[in-house]
Amino acid sequence: xxxxxxxxxxxxIDFIKEQNSEEFVExxxxxxxxxxPMAVFFLLWYFAYVLLADYAHEFMSIKVWGNFTMGLLLGxxxxxxxxxxxxxxxxxxxxxxxxxxxxxxxxxxxxxxxE
Amino acid sequence: MNVNTLTILAAAQxxxxxxxxxxxxxxxxxxxxxxxxxxxxxxxxxxxxxDYYAGGRSFTGTQNGTAIAxxxxxxxxxxxxxxxxxxxxxxxxxxxxxxxxxxxxxxxLVAELLRNTGKFTMADVLSFRLKQRxxxxxxxISTLAVCVFYLLAQMAGAGALVSxxxxxxxxxxxxxxxxxxxxxxxxxxLIGGMKGTTWxxxxxxxxxxxxxxxxxxxxxxxxxxxxxxxxxxAVESAGTTDILNPGMxxxxxxxxxxxxxxxxxxxxLGTAGLPHVLMRFYTVPTAKEARKSVVWAIWLxxxxxxxxxxxxxxxxxxxxxxxxxxxxGGVNSAAPLLAFELGGPLLLGLISAVAFATILAVVAGLTxxxxxxxxxxxxxxxxxxxxxxxxxxxxxxRRTVIVIGVFAxxxxxxxxxxNVAFLVALAFAVAAxxxxxxxxxxLFWKKFTTQGAVWSMVGGLSSAILLIxxxxxxxxxxxxxxxxxxxxxxxxxxxxxxxxxxxxFLGWLGSVLDKxxxxxxxxxxxxxxxLTGVGAEKAVDH
Numbered sequence: 001x002x003x004x005x006x007x008x009x010x011x012x013i014d015f016i017k018e019q020n021s022e023e024f025v026e027x028x029x030x031x032x033x034x035x036x037p038m039a040v041f042f043l044l045w046y047f048a049y050v051l052l053a054d055y056a057h058e059f060m061s062i063k064v065w066g067n068f069t070m071g072l073l074l075g076x077x078x079x080x081x082x083x084x085x086x087x088x089x090x091x092x093x094x095x096x097x098x099x100x101x102x103x104x105x106x107x108x109x110x111x112x113x114x115e
Numbered sequence: 116m117n118v119n120t121l122t123i124l125a126a127a128q129x130x131x132x133x134x135x136x137x138x139x140x141x142x143x144x145x146x147x148x149x150x151x152x153x154x155x156x157x158x159x160x161x162x163x164x165x166d167y168y169a170g171g172r173s174f175t176g177t178q179n180g181t182a183i184a185x186x187x188x189x190x191x192x193x194x195x196x197x198x199x200x201x202x203x204x205x206x207x208x209x210x211x212x213x214x215x216x217x218x219x220x221x222x223x224l225v226a227e228l229l230r231n232t233g234k235f236t237m238a239d240v241l242s243f244r245l246k247q248r249x250x251x252x253x254x255x256i257s258t259l260a261v262c263v264f265y266l267l268a269q270m271a272g273a274g275a276l277v278s279x280x281x282x283x284x285x286x287x288x289x290x291x292x293x294x295x296x297x298x299x300x301x302x303x304x305l306i307g308g309m310k311g312t313t314w315x316x317x318x319x320x321x322x323x324x325x326x327x328x329x330x331x332x333x334x335x336x337x338x339x340x341x342x343x344x345x346x347x348x349a350v351e352s353a354g355t356t357d358i359l360n361p362g363m364x365x366x367x368x369x370x371x372x373x374x375x376x377x378x379x380x381x382x383x384l385g386t387a388g389l390p391h392v393l394m395r396f397y398t399v400p401t402a403k404e405a406r407k408s409v410v411w412a413i414w415l416x417x418x419x420x421x422x423x424x425x426x427x428x429x430x431x432x433x434x435x436x437x438x439x440x441x442x443x444g445g446v447n448s449a450a451p452l453l454a455f456e457l458g459g460p461l462l463l464g465l466i467s468a469v470a471f472a473t474i475l476a477v478v479a480g481l482t483x484x485x486x487x488x489x490x491x492x493x494x495x496x497x498x499x500x501x502x503x504x505x506x507x508x509x510x511x512x513r514r515t516v517i518v519i520g521v522f523a524x525x526x527x528x529x530x531x532x533x534n535v536a537f538l539v540a541l542a543f544a545v546a547a548x549x550x551x552x553x554x555x556x557x558l559f560w561k562k563f564t565t566q567g568a569v570w571s572m573v574g575g576l577s578s579a580i581l582l583i584x585x586x587x588x589x590x591x592x593x594x595x596x597x598x599x600x601x602x603x604x605x606x607x608x609x610x611x612x613x614x615x616x617x618x619x620f621l622g623w624l625g626s627v628l629d630k631x632x633x634x635x636x637x638x639x640x641x642x643x644x645x646l647t648g649v650g651a652e653k654a655v656d657h
Contacts, residue, residue, distance in 0.1 A: 013649070015639035027646055035223040043383070046216045050379045053209055053361040054372045060205075061360040066343030067350065069359045071205055078212045079417055085219055086413050093406060105647045 138464035154311035176407025185316030198446035200427020204358025211420035213382030270527025279444035297524035334429035348432035381611030385543030388550030548575030567626030575618030582610035
């Protein structure tokens with residue numbers, strides 16, 4: 001077994017050319033245009049919640065329903081948003097990312113096998 | 116993983132007065148017997164390094180996701196969070212939110228790209244396009260540091276759990292149980308490798324989540340499935356509505372509030388940098404399965420933390436904070452006491468056995484990660500300079516397992532009664548400071564260099580450890596490790612708020628000041644591979 005993980009493949013592929021290809025640039029753009037804003041969003045939302053829990057005790061103590069407080073509501077909304085972002089990412093990947101990535105991978109693998 | 120609750124766990128000296136220890140031991144024995152059979156069966160296919168380190172990359176996303184939940188949900192997150200909610204109310208709930216939300220970092224930014232570019236360890240990814248030796252050494256050191264901190268905390272917790280659940284009070288008896296737990300763990304990892312470890316984690320996750328689910332239904336049934344009346348009963352039992360609101364634990368002073376922000380930062384950024392979590396992504400055949408793993412793990416872990424919310428308030432309502440605090444294990448006895456209240460000695464036995472299984476599964480995962488990192492990153496790449504054979508490397512890995520196992524046993528015995536609870540928080544802080552910045556930079560920032568990686572990892576690791584040494588955790592307070600001395604110049608118990616931004620900054624600074632240029636071909640290859648999966652390691656075909 002080789003200890004450099006990259007040495008066993010890729011001999012027949014010009015990765016720099018591939019990196020600048022329209023197809024790959026498009027894939028990277030699609031990926032980043034989803035994961036970066038989403039990551040920023042959930043981190044901001046999480047820290048907004050942490051700061052509220054840490055410094056806005058009165059607000060978090062507001063009773064929403066029965067004994068159910070604003071703090072519990074916002075906490076449970078963190079669960080909801082985590083589940084929702086997960087589901088959204090899966091659906092986005094299946095629809096937009098996987099077809100593009102698979103197309104490039106298949107082409108490169110065929111290209112490598114042909115050499 | 117609660118910093119304060121484990122302290123109480125470790126300090127517990129008396130035996131529990133409820134339940135029958137023999138039932139607990141018997142149920143745990145059945146768990147050990149079943150898992151041993153599964154491990155032996157799974158081990159028959161362990162032929163190559165990919166089998167031993169990565170389970171042949173043949174697990175499905177669902178299996179791996181369950182194993183991730185088994186790896187991640189430690190005994191402290193079960194006993195600790197239930198107890199923390201029962202006593203400190205809302206502030207206990209805050210932990211579980213951090214532990215859950217953190218998985219989005221792994222899902223969106225790390226899991227799939229890591230699966231596509233690495234082979235066995237975190238260092239594979241970090242050193243992909245940078246200089247192998249310095250980056251591998253730094254990554255292996257921080258991997259070993261996180262694993263050892265986490266391992267010691269688990270082993271010390273095992274000793275305290277014994278006194279709580281099995282009624283073994285004396286030091287000798289507790290040490291004996293630590294030896295048994297350590298020896299079992301060595302057997303699992305040595306024979307079963309990653310496959311065996313994974314199956315232990317899967318079985319444990321199913322038991323833990325099923326147990327918590329049954330208890331949750333039983334608690335809710337007592338209150339007519341009305342969450343609001345459960346909260347009402349908890350308030351009545353506590354005598355104050357404060358338990359529904361934040362602040363009972365962290366609202367005491369400005370310092371404690373800042374400390375909480377620091378902890379929140381380490382929790383949310385640390386998970387995706389925990390080496391034993393990252394290594395689990397190599398056990399599936401493709402990046403798509405790695406994604407499925409995280410998705411499944413998020414559902415399971417999220418559901419589990421929702422159960423702990425009900426169980427925590429349920430324990431507060433049905434047992435009461437005073438009775439929990441007075442029980443032998445203190446805060447950590449909330450879940451066992453609740454199990455006894457709901458289902459008598461049998462349910463208590465089940466929950467106790469699950470708690471032990473939890474420790475076993477978590478230490479096994481940590482040990483194989485540390486062994487893989489030592490054999491693959493330090494021995495094969497650095498000491499043998501890439502000239503080692505896979506057989507030799509696996510031999511080194513197996514020996515490392517024994518060394519780490521013995522170390523964990525001795526450490527666990529030595530740590531009995533010591534205040535070592537800060538180690539879990541430290542492991543998360545180190546993972547967030549030493550590992551995550553370099554992982555993100557190397558996956559997303561083209562201009563990242565070797566110098567940046569080494570500065571960030573070394574700076575993140577050493578600043579986190581130094582800040583802990585000079586914090587109230589070590590000295591200055593009656594609860595400190597060295598209560599007699601006072602060299603606590605850093606006021607917070609959690610270093611993340613300083614060490615994480617520092618590590619990100621050092622990664623940037625080291626890169627822009629680096630006069631050497633990294634290989635643009637490697638960089639292009641890593642980016643193309645990470646997103647498309649071309650050339651990614653395939654599953655082993657038996």
